[in-house]
Amino acid sequence: MPQTNSKNPGHWALTLSNNVQEIPLLNAFVDEVCEFHDLDPMTTLEMNLALEEAVVNVMTYGYPEGTKGYVDISAQSDSGSLMFIISDSGKPFDPTAREDVDTSLPADQRDIGGLGIFLVRKMMDSIKYEYQDGHNILTLKKKLNQ
Amino acid sequence: MKTTFEEKDGKYIMHFEGRLDTAASVQTEQEMKVLHNCEGHDVILDCAQLDYISSSGLRLFLALLKVAKAKGSKVCISGMNDNLRQVFAMTGFTHLFEFV
Numbered sequence: 707m708p709q710t711n712s713k714n715p716g717h718w719a720l721t722l723s724n725n726v727q728e729i730p731l732l733n734a735f736v737d738e739v740c741e742f743h744d745l746d747p748m749t750t751l752e753m754n755l756a757l758e759e760a761v762v763n764v765m766t767y768g769y770p771e772g773t774k775g776y777v778d779i780s781a782q783s784d785s786g787s788l789m790f791i792i793s794d795s796g797k798p799f800d801p802t803a804r805e806d807v808d809t810s811l812p813a814d815q816r817d818i819g820g821l822g823i824f825l826v827r828k829m830m831d832s833i834k835y836e837y838q839d840g841h842n843i844l845t846l847k848k849k850l851n852q
Numbered sequence: 853m854k855t856t857f858e859e860k861d862g863k864y865i866m867h868f869e870g871r872l873d874t875a876a877s878v879q880t881e882q883e884m885k886v887l888h889n890c891e892g893h894d895v896i897l898d899c900a901q902l903d904y905i906s907s908s909g910l911r912l913f914l915a916l917l918k919v920a921k922a923k924g925s926k927v928c929i930s931g932m933n934d935n936l937r938q939v940f941a942m943t944g945f946t947h948l949f950e951f952v
Contacts, residue, residue, distance in 0.1 A: 729875040748935045758906045762874045809944025821907045
């Protein structure tokens, strides 16, 4: 069952299973965090895109097909930035190691693979991957203009 | 997410309404298949009511574009809001589609 573990102002958490049909719950979670921070619609859209790409990546590739797995998403902020942490216990996978797509190619030469991580990089100010105690931990940071 | 297909003045038009996220993209992929038989018809993707599109949705648009181009049909995107157009710009998709 997906659940929101915490709703304390300044810290949010959500657990989803590896089922992309739960993505609307992630979008609602991100909307709530962005609304709390008074972010404009474009930034909210960017945060939704980045988080969806990163989480779908885990849901799709993190666990062997047919096995149940989880992905934890948490958000916290300080005065200058908003930070999302995505963690899972699937196979070690560093999405930041993937090369960006060439977005200047014509349609017939475009391969859609790699677009997800490209979007995450584009939307966020920093992206960091660690593997710790059997967990993939991806930290995404966005500077807040205040 | 809801799509509606319409044939008008020889053009194939699909209206998109809602959020085209990864969860919705499986169903939408099926619904867009009708557009893949577009020999002799230009295609309009009406995105005036589209609120959100993730890379799963962009994939569907690109797949359609490749098929349509090979059949000599044009693919236009109409009514898309500015924020989504920025997403298209970031991914280089603005150059691939015609916007009306």
